[in-house]
Amino acid sequence: MNYELTLGLEVHTELSTKTKIFCNCTTEFGGEQNTHVCEGCLGMPGTLPVLNKSVVDYAIKTGLATNCSITQFNKFDRKNYFYPDLPKAYQISQLYFPICQNGFVEVNTDDGNTKRVRIKEIHMEEDAGKLIHDPWEDCTLIDYNRGAVPLLEIVSEPDLSSAQEAIEYLEKLRAILQYVGVSDCKMQEGSFRADINLSVRPVGQKELGVRTEMKNMNSFKAIARAIESESKRQIELIEEGKTVLQETRRWDDNKGKSFAMRSKENAQDYKYFPDPDLPPIEISDKQIEDIRKSLPELPEQKKLRYVTQLGLPEYDTGIITNSVHLVALFEKTAELCGNPKEAANWIMVELMKLLNDSATLPEDMSFDDTSLAKIINLLAENKITRDTAKKVFAKVFEDDVDPEQYIKDNNLAVMTDNTLIKSTIEKVVADNQKSVDEYKGGKTQALQYLIGQSMRALRGQAPAQEVTKILKELLD
């Protein structure tokens, strides 16, 4: 029997405001344990929360960039649960009036079409502290630095139907958040993480299957693996005539398996109620319009412009526009070298290869953003060969060297001294009498060999055309 997957994602993204959501502690990542903490974010009795204005602005930005309508009357609610990562024993969140509703994000599907993934809602809430297991004393240690850092929870409708689509959606969403500047979305620092709601059903069946929720996803690869593994597990249960239980499961990426969380953790009865400590938020039409006007060009708009105005291939623009870091490098390079196609080509071929080979993410690139344009210009002016250009770019990528200085220091510029080129080739001809005879006897391949030998003698620094021309003159 064939099965189809129904997937919805809940994305938590930490906002890049300077301060926490309800107090003035810094949101800076890292820092010694419990040093970014005050009596407010520790929930000590007698303290009161006051909302960070920027959190509302950031949430509106995100909502507008994802085609949501903005809820103009907002309220915070308490989500009650006892767990030590939450010092107040409740999380301040939004249940009844989420700030953004009914949006969508467009993603590319496996068959090359686009698909709208609906966004049910986006709400504001506070992050929890970090629990660390202490193996020496077999106890749990708590660091509240991350506690009360502002979060947006972005809840999609179950519109996704494969791991591939889920990743496409997450990449697009991350790009949007980075473009509008509300989050750095660093998965390895936990500022962009996703929970997966997944069910399977036989193709043709109307009702959805029983869904499970998987938490603890912190890389795209882990998410893809978790989706594959969980759908397989559910299908196997159904095939064996067993039932899928509605439960929360924890994904263990090392073991490549998910585990049901203990039933106590599964008992979800949050007893939501409006938080009496926080007055409602009213958002005016003007505020929404002002923010709408301030939005930067978004990935889809950029993509369209790159294709129609710059004539770039659609595939390339999709890759580049999905990363705010690649966009920044592309735009700077195109501006400085005046050749967008060449800039895109270098990014798609050479940069992608360097990123892949070194397992580096675009956000971790650390070279000067003018270097690639310098290399492209030197190449266009025939001051270096294409081979040299690639080598210099690899060095730039690795050590952030200045291309011009590096070329000079290592004597990599194209030889402009024609007498030197000619004398080098003359020596090659003299040393390879056999090949010369073969060429003269009609064997054209011998010329290729002589070109190769000459290029080697010239250390690849003479233009190939020039070398061929001189060789022919000498031989004919």
Next chain:
Amino acid sequence: MQIENDIIRYLEAQSKIELSDSQRDECKNNLQNIVSFIDTLSELDTNGVQPLIQSFPIVNAFREDEVTPSVDRELLLSNAPNKKDGYFKVPKTVD
């Protein structure tokens, strides 16, 4: 609504506390009183009445996004029953 022992036990589990039999009885009576009071209120016809979700007529109380120094860690930890190396220490909750 009738408050039964099951409900009290459920709430104990949710609140991670355990009551003695006499405490449970006392709690049951108190809760029954509160719930009965609410039941009385429920008799009122509230069709067309907006739910009250705030008790003060204020909106938009905001704070500027400016960092001020956090509180000294030793001071914050001074009331903690258990601590270690600048962390709060609790019984094992993660694997």
